[in-house]
Amino acid sequence: MPAASLTAVRSFVEAPAPVRPAISAEGRRAFAFKGVGKRFGDETVLDGIDLDVPAGQFVAVIGKSGCGKSTLLRLLAGLDRPTSGSLTLGAEEQGHSRTRFMFQEPRLLPWASVVKNVEVGLTGIASGTDARRRALDILGEVGLPDRADEWPSVLSGGQKQRVALARALVGHPQILALDEPLGALDALTRIEMQQLLERIWLAQKFTAVLVTHDVAEAVALADRVVVISEGKIALDLDVPVARPRRRGSAELARLEGTILDRLFG
Amino acid sequence: MSFLSRLQANAIGWVLPILVIAGWEAASRAGVMPANVLPAPSAVAEAFWRLTLSGELIRNIGVSTARALAGFAVGGSIGFALGLANGLSRLSRGLTDTTLQMIRNIPHLALIPLVILWFGIDEEAKLFLVALGVFFPIYVNTLLGIQSVDPQLVEMGRVYGMDRRALFFRVILPGALPAIFVGLRYSLGIMWLTLIVAETISASSGLGYMAMQAREFLLIDVVVLSILIYALLGKLADSLARLLERLSLGWHPAFQNG
Missing domain, CATH: 1.10.8 (Helicase, Ruva Protein; domain 3)
Structure with missing residues (x-):
């Protein structure tokens, strides 16, 4: 990764977080979280999440288990309501379902x-x-x-x-929310599914939000990786690597390192 | 599995009964088994033929079957409806389940004296007892079936925009069906059991009555014939239930190889 693109790495740990740079005029917004928080009883699962996603972007959300990443996805899909802040969705288009959810299990x-x-x-x-x-x-x-x-x-x-x-x-769908759908698959099947997912995403251009605990999967697929730690966005990283991406390339490995450092640093 | 091999598999089940009957006939012929204890199968077959010719057998089977099915329809549909209601609504379950569980623990045949006082020996008495006996297996298993539907599938249905009606018919009911069939088969057994007891004690027609009349006149062959017919009717009901089960649970891995 060239040094210049390091500017894309922003830490959101110190509040107030700057809003993500303007979504360009022609790009529509898929959804935006503004100061979203979610508590279950006394436990704060998400706290002050700001996330603005343009339509068509592939976002991967990473975090250790219990960090609130699945909750983020459930809020997006309308399965739960935020306890604070607001969530704005882009305009609904004709002939499209708004948000579709893919679960960890097939649930057929x-x-x-x-x-x-x-x-x-x-x-x-x-x-x-x-x-x-x-x-x-x-x-x-x-x-x-x-x-x-x-x-x-x-x-x-x-x-x-x-x-x-x-x-x-x-x-x-305009937005496809994926909750670790490949987590239970064996390694080879998983790579196959990742390629399938990428191909269909390139063809249909929906907004994809993939929750995963697999950093390699995140950098292989996503335009942008968001790391969540203790209910906050700890890292918001662009992945400016051209597609098709070569798994295991030095570029992806470096990005992977940055993310792992933030997760365990 | 092809028709022929299925027939073969089913035939195996009949080997044992046929052997028992053959041994029984031989014992009777040899005089080991006195005819006033247990008549030979051939004597029973003769009784069967006699009663068939006189029309008595068919009439009594018809009467008993009609009673069994009427009682089953009443008790089964109430049990099914309450099972659905209590499976789907917390309020309904809170209101009725405790009461039903208390009643369930009374053996329904213990009510026979009371039922005779209420209804005499008329049709209502049999209908009431059969309905009561059939009610609980259907109720308990329908409730269990609905409660055991995978909540993940229900959530999936909601997320994909199913309304309550679609959710019920496409997710909840099919998910509860295997348990409901268990209840169905169990209740069919109870249906015959209850009817036989009720007819034996108080009736003026039907298979149980025929057996009791025969006992009065020491027609042991007819008594044994009645018992055998109960066995066959029970088996027939169970086979029908299994056929229904196979037709509607084709998706279930347990039914995919046979």
Whole structure:
């Protein structure tokens, strides 16, 4: 990483944090957290989170377990409400579902065929033959075109997560929230899934927010890495590396080092 | 599995009963088993033929089956409805579950004297007892089924915008179905048991009544025939339930290889 790009590294530990530099005029905003805090009882999970994300950006959120990164994602997806601060979402577009959530587990309905599971992602958007056609299209994109009428129980772990990805994407979401969806997969399947995710993201240009504990995964996929520590943003780092990225390159390794230093320093 | 090999697998289950019957016939012929203790299978078959020709057997089976199904329909649907309500609503569960659990611990057959006082030996008495007996297995298992639906799937359904109706029919009910089937099969057993006891004690028609009449006239072959028919009807009900189970739980790994 050239020295100049170090300016992209900003520490948010000392408040007040500067707002992220202006999102350019042509770039729309996907969502913005302003001073967002979340408490469960006496425990403060998130505290004063400021995060402004332009549409189409791929953001990775990293942190040790229990740091509040999953809570951040749940707030974004509307599964929880912040106890303080505000969360602004960009304008809703026609024909798109706003936010889709991909869980750590595939969470497929075992009693519905693969294609029916994908159609769940079109609830309230499309139904009948239209839904089936769209579900089949997206199944093709995730590489499972001939498994449409099988039960989820016969699929492998990686295939189940592909179906879950298809379900999340079939409604053309503006924002895709991913909660460590690849964490339970074996290393090789994980890399395959990362490549699939990147390819589809490049094609569809949705805003992706990936929560992960895998630093290598974060720098391989994301435009921007946000490190959360004790409920605050500890590091907000751009990853100005051209795609396709080569896993294990010196550039990525250096970024990885910066992040690890911040996590354990 | 092909039809033929499934037939073969099912046939294995019938080997033992057939052997028992053959041994029994041989023992009777040899005079080891006196006819006034247990008549030979051939004598029972004869009784079967006699009663079939007279129409008595068919009529009594019809009467008993109608009673069993009516009681099952009443008790089963109340149990299912309450199981759903208590599984879905904390308020409903808080209101009724304690009471139901108390009633559950009374053996329903202990109510027979009371039921005879209330209804005499009319149809209502049998219907009431069967309905009561069938109610609890269905209720308990429906409730259990709904409570054991994976909350992660329910959350997924909500996140993907399912309304309450869709959530119920696409996530909760299918998830509860395996447990509901356990309740169904269990309650079918209780259905026949209750009916037989009720008909034996107080009835003027039906299989239980036929057996009691035969006892009065020392027609042991007819008594044994009634017992065998109970066994067959019970097996038939269970097979039907299993067929339904296989048809509706095709997604379940336990049903995918057979």
